Amino acid sequence: MKLYYLIIICILSSLKLLSQEKKVVYLNEFNQEISENEFKEGRSAKGILDLYFENDSLVKGLLVRKKSIGKLNENKFNKLKKSLSIENKINDGLIVIIYYPGKDRCNDVKNYSTWNIFDKDYLKRLKRISNVSHHWIYKNDENLNFYYQNKIGWKKDKNQLIEKMFFKYHYPCASCVVLDPEGNFITYYSEFGKQTVWKMAKELKRI
Numbered sequence: 001m002k003l004y005y006l007i008i009i010c011i012l013s014s015l016k017l018l019s020q021e022k023k024v025v026y027l028n029e030f031n032q033e034i035s036e037n038e039f040k041e042g043r044s045a046k047g048i049l050d051l052y053f054e055n056d057s058l059v060k061g062l063l064v065r066k067k068s069i070g071k072l073n074e075n076k077f078n079k080l081k082k083s084l085s086i087e088n089k090i091n092d093g094l095i096v097i098i099y100y101p102g103k104d105r106c107n108d109v110k111n112y113s114t115w116n117i118f119d120k121d122y123l124k125r126l127k128r129i130s131n132v133s134h135h136w137i138y139k140n141d142e143n144l145n146f147y148y149q150n151k152i153g154w155k156k157d158k159n160q161l162i163e164k165m166f167f168k169y170h171y172p173c174a175s176c177v178v179l180d181p182e183g184n185f186i187t188y189y190s191e192f193g194k195q196t197v198w199k200m201a202k203e204l205k206r207i
Helices: 002-018 036-043 074-083 121-129 158-166 194-206
Strands: 023-027 048-054 058-065 067-071 094-100 132-138 175-179 184-188
Touching (some): 023 036, 074 158
16 A cells, blocks of 8 residues: 555656646546646545546546446346356346456566455355355456466456446556446445455445
């Protein structure tokens, strides 16, 4: 965590240097342009994630909420279930997807991960909350070997379907989405732990 925030500070410092050559734009969670001070203030708010993008002429800082709620229409929900090969296996349970976007500054590890999502009690407790169809999905497998690639069976996001549905940007570290049988879903972007997934599952069981 400390290393991650140190990286963010370095990114912000570099943005100032780049501003001498490139235009720097700051956007709030509604994609509206705001000042640098407003961006810094918003970044420090609870539940807000700051993302950074750069091209040849522009540097963009964007604020997004770490948690979002939505619902897939029937067509999209069926496409998702088909992609996961569970068309006829979801009745009253939940679908849980852990999504690894690829190597970035956050997950550039050199040893096996100690992330508590791999604890033995994670799936056991999740299954006590609800029947569950659980999936480990990746976009890019670089560095995935440190996340027990062979042990837990990570699968490729076919045609970036899951990315397009739920993960519009490259959210650092990893993200997750939990869906109920009606297509209602909760997503959580970037750093999270097993407790977050348990909480999301409980929330959806109450909807």
